[in-house]
Amino acid sequence: MMKPLKQKVSITLDEDIVKKLRVLAEDCDRSLSQYINLVLKAYLQKHDTKIK
16 A cells, blocks of 8 residues: 655644644654644544545
8 A cells, every 4th residue: 555645734833732732642652743644634534524
């Protein structure tokens, strides 16, 4: 199975959200960007949005 292509983006997040995401990512032994990808994919799947 091929890995999905990645795109680099720049976003601005609230500091408190970043702190919480960093802790959760560390707990899962993932980088912050990997964890954000997981969270966003789960959100999109829950909201029945197709991911190519």
